[in-house]
Amino acid sequence: MNREHSIALLNQAVADELAAVHQYMYFHIHLDDQGFAPLAALFKQTAIQEMGHVEALSERILFLKGDAELTAAGAVEKITEPVEMLAKAMAMEEGSARDYNLWALECGKNADAASKQLFEKLIHDEEGHFDAFEKQRDNIQRFGPNYLALQSFGVTAGHGA
Numbered sequence: 001m002n003r004e005h006s007i008a009l010l011n012q013a014v015a016d017e018l019a020a021v022h023q024y025m026y027f028h029i030h031l032d033d034q035g036f037a038p039l040a041a042l043f044k045q046t047a048i049q050e051m052g053h054v055e056a057l058s059e060r061i062l063f064l065k066g067d068a069e070l071t072a073a074g075a076v077e078k079i080t081e082p083v084e085m086l087a088k089a090m091a092m093e094e095g096s097a098r099d100y101n102l103w104a105l106e107c108g109k110n111a112d113a114a115s116k117q118l119f120e121k122l123i124h125d126e127e128g129h130f131d132a133f134e135k136q137r138d139n140i141q142r143f144g145p146n147y148l149a150l151q152s153f154g155v156t157a158g159h160g161a
């Protein structure tokens, strides 16, 4: 096994995961500010799961005697419109699943089964995230722009009770 090769792939994944944490927290605070509590909560919950991915990848990097770079792959995009947020998030999840599929194969070729399995586990999670975001996007398209406001009504009313 070429440790450096696996460490480089794992660090690339850490950078993408951190970019997702930052982007989703940006979406969370803006949706919360706009009063869309359920969608805000979905982004917060997903950001926390992406942080768990950062942790799992970093642990693997340290096991391989590398160091976790913990630098985000890119800057946060200042998107504040919910449908555009969901489009951006779906593209990020799709990109991660595509990359992790390729990197799982790379790790397999590199005789690093544990890193391969980690990438495979993450693919499953990212596909789940994509699915959750797509459902929200579909609902907005199906029920119109009032969907998010109506979805928030019970939650907001509940807060006041």
Ligand SMILES: [Fe+2]
Binding pocket: 017, 020, 049, 050, 053, 096, 122, 125, 126
């Ligand atoms: Fe992730």
Ligand SMILES: [Fe+2]
Binding pocket: 020, 050, 093, 096, 125, 126, 129, 130
């Ligand atoms: Fe994800």
